[in-house]
Amino acid sequence: DLPSRNRPKWISKVVTYRIISYTRDLPRVTVDHLVAKALNMWSKEIPLSFRRVVLGIPDIVIGFARGGPNVTPTCQAFSLGWLSGLSRGFLKQNVPETHKHAHRPAAHGDFYPFDGPGGTLAHAYEPGPGLGGDAHFDEDERWADGRGLGINFLAVATHELGHSLGLRHSSDPDSVMYPTYGARDSENFKLSPGDIREIQELYGKRSKS
Numbered sequence: 001d002l003p004s005r006n007r008p009k010w011i012s013k014v015v016t017y018r019i020i021s022y023t024r025d026l027p028r029v030t031v032d033h034l035v036a037k038a039l040n041m042w043s044k045e046i047p048l049s050f051r052r053v054v055l056g057i058p059d060i061v062i063g064f065a066r067g068g069p070n071v072t073p074t075c076q077a078f079s080l081g082w083l084s085g086l087s088r089g090f091l092k093q094n095v096p097e098t099h100k101h102a103h104r105p106a107a108h109g110d111f112y113p114f115d116g117p118g119g120t121l122a123h124a125y126e127p128g129p130g131l132g133g134d135a136h137f138d139e140d141e142r143w144a145d146g147r148g149l150g151i152n153f154l155a156v157a158t159h160e161l162g163h164s165l166g167l168r169h170s171s172d173p174d175s176v177m178y179p180t181y182g183a184r185d186s187e188n189f190k191l192s193p194g195d196i197r198e199i200q201e202l203y204g205k206r207s208k209s
C-alpha cells in the first residue's frame, strides 16, 4: 500500500495531560477516573505512558466547552491553546471541509465552535505542540457514565484520545475510531482488534517484560 504518510505521533515515552474544565453532568472524580481509564485502554497496548498534571502546560489539554460563534467564550484557558495552536497553524483532525477559518476566535478558543446538543460531540487534535493532542468535549451534550441516559463519556473520550495519539477514523463499526457514536454499554467497553493493530502500528507493542 502507499508509503505511510507522515503520521504525527508522540516521541516522548511519557505524555502529560491536564483536565482544565468539567461538565455539570458528572462528578469531577468520575470524569478524572474515566479519562484515566480511556488513556489506559490505549497505553496498555503500547510502550507509552500518561502522567496527569494539575499545573502548567501539559502535552494534552482536556476540557469541556460549549457554543457556537454567538456565545461568549466560556473558557479562557482554551484561548491560550488557540493562540499557541494558531502560531503553528496546526490542522485539526477530521474537520469537515465546510469549516472555513473564522476571522475571530470561536467560542472556546480554537477555530471550531461546537454546535449545541447533538451533532458533533467532541473533537481532538493530532499529536504536536500547542493545541496538538488537545481534546475538547461539547458541554451542550448530556454526558453519562454508562449507567444513566446520555452520551457515554468513556466511549467518546476513548475515541478522542485515539485522535490525540494520532489515529484516524476506521470504517469498522466495531472500532472505537468509527466516525459516528454508537451507544455502547461502558461495562464491557473495549478496543477492537483493529484499534489495537492501528495503535501498535504507530507506536509498537508494549513488551511483556
Ligand SMILES: CC(C)C[C@H](CS(C)(=N)=N)C(=O)N[C@H]1Cc2cn(c3ccccc23)CCCCCCNC1=O
Pocket: 093, 094, 095, 118, 119, 120, 121, 122, 123, 124, 155, 156, 159, 160, 163, 178, 179, 180, 181, 182
Ligand atoms: C464518534 C464521536 C465520538 C466523535 C465524532 C466527532 S470527531 C471530530 N471527534 N470525529 C462525532 O461527534 N460524530 C458525530 C457525527 C454525526 C452524526 N450525526 C451528526 C449530525 C450533525 C453533525 C455531526 C453528526 C447524526 C445524528 C447523531 C448525532 C449524535 C452523534 N454524533 C456523532 O456521532
Ligand SMILES: [Ca+2]
Pocket: 114, 115, 116, 117, 118, 119, 120, 121, 138, 140, 141
Ligand atoms: Ca454538539
Ligand SMILES: [Zn+2]
Pocket: 108, 110, 112, 123, 136
Ligand atoms: Zn475545540
Ligand SMILES: [Zn+2]
Pocket: 094, 159, 163, 169, 177, 178, 179
Ligand atoms: Zn473522530
